Amino acid sequence: MTANESEPIEMPAEKTDDESAERDDETLELAAQVELLEEENRRLRTEYARAKQSKYRRTAYGLLALGGVTMLFGALVADGREVLFALGGTGLFGGVLTLYLTPTRFVAAAVTERVSTALSTNYRALAEELGLAEQVVYLPSERRSAQLYLPQSPDYDLPELDDGPVVTAAGSRGLLLEATGALLFEEFEQSASESVTARPGTLATQLAEGVVEQFELADAVDTDRDPGGGRLTFRVSGSALGAVDRLDHPLTSFLAAGCATALDRPVTLDVTEDNRADWLVTLRWETESD
CATH class of the missing domain: 1.10.287 (Helix Hairpins)
Incomplete structure (x- = not known):
């Protein structure tokens, strides 16, 4: 060629x-x-x-x-x-x-789950970006029933409730946010047939009934109280909004915000998987003897 x-x-x-x-x-x-x-x-x-x-x-x-x-x-x-x-x-x-x-419109649980998942993801991303500790604290508030506090250090001082959302004071640096469960608890208080009590055992029963009966956030919630005080445990089965270990999940936020408001003291939240139910939600607070 x-x-x-x-x-x-x-x-x-x-x-x-x-x-x-x-x-x-x-x-x-x-x-x-x-x-x-x-x-x-x-x-x-x-x-x-x-x-x-x-x-x-x-x-x-x-x-x-x-x-x-x-x-x-x-x-x-x-x-x-x-x-x-x-x-x-x-x-x-x-x-x-x-x-x-009788309500004229119903929102599917899948829609609410996706919204709450996006909110939890954003909160978690902010916490990781700021290098905050993994502790989750709910504080009673005059403005809302409770606020979500994410401290920077495990050894923290309680922040002033007007310092949020970004707390820069020494010893209490972190995020101070509106708790998802605060408005839920306010609605629960308004519609409850009896006033919310400050007795931990009765309070746990009231909050569990609110989760199952009023808001239908779970199929069943069993309660357990530490005889020495300072702890409430909820065994949650059949969550309507997916995994409850997400940051400020509506179900756990309602329980923690309600407990913090009724007892008028800071409450820490811990969520783990459980072999007797789907999830184990533990709330702790300092008692007078601590």
Whole structure:
């Protein structure tokens, strides 16, 4: 082959009309499947909200029916009429109240979990960047029910509550943040049938019921108290928002913020996995004898 001659250049084979049509069909099929899945997801969310609303409405109608029947018996029966009227009025009032308070929108637990995970990740990143200790402390506060304090040193002095979010005072350097569970505990206090107590044993029961019954953050919470004082332990099963060992997880934050507020003293938090339940949440504080 001479210098002036060159090898022929092979051109890539053009796609045939059949291959292009086949790929277009595959793309359309995938798009159709995605659209069907999105529609099914919307349908399931709608059905879930409708089912929850139906549950509230059935309860309300049951209370109304029970109240009406009891009032009718009270009108017909002379003996115990006052008691029957009182019970009937309570049932009617409860039914109307349940209908009025039935929520119109429900947020899936997966959405809340992703939001809380992002928040915990950001807190952890800040703590690592500032070289803070791994201690987690919840402080009672006048501004909120409790604040989250992440000290720089394991041997720390309590910060002034107005020094946050970045505390630079010697001996108490760290982060002072709004606790995720502070607003939850305030809502719990407002809706509780009885006032929150400062007795640790009873307080543990109240907080556990708040986690399971009111906020539905877990399937079950068992409590244990140190007879000598200064410690409460919660065994958590079936967390609705994933792993509870994340920094300022809503469930643990609610327990710690509630304990710090009710006892009016700093509370340290420790979370580990447990063989008797999913998680072991331990709260500690200094007692008068310490």
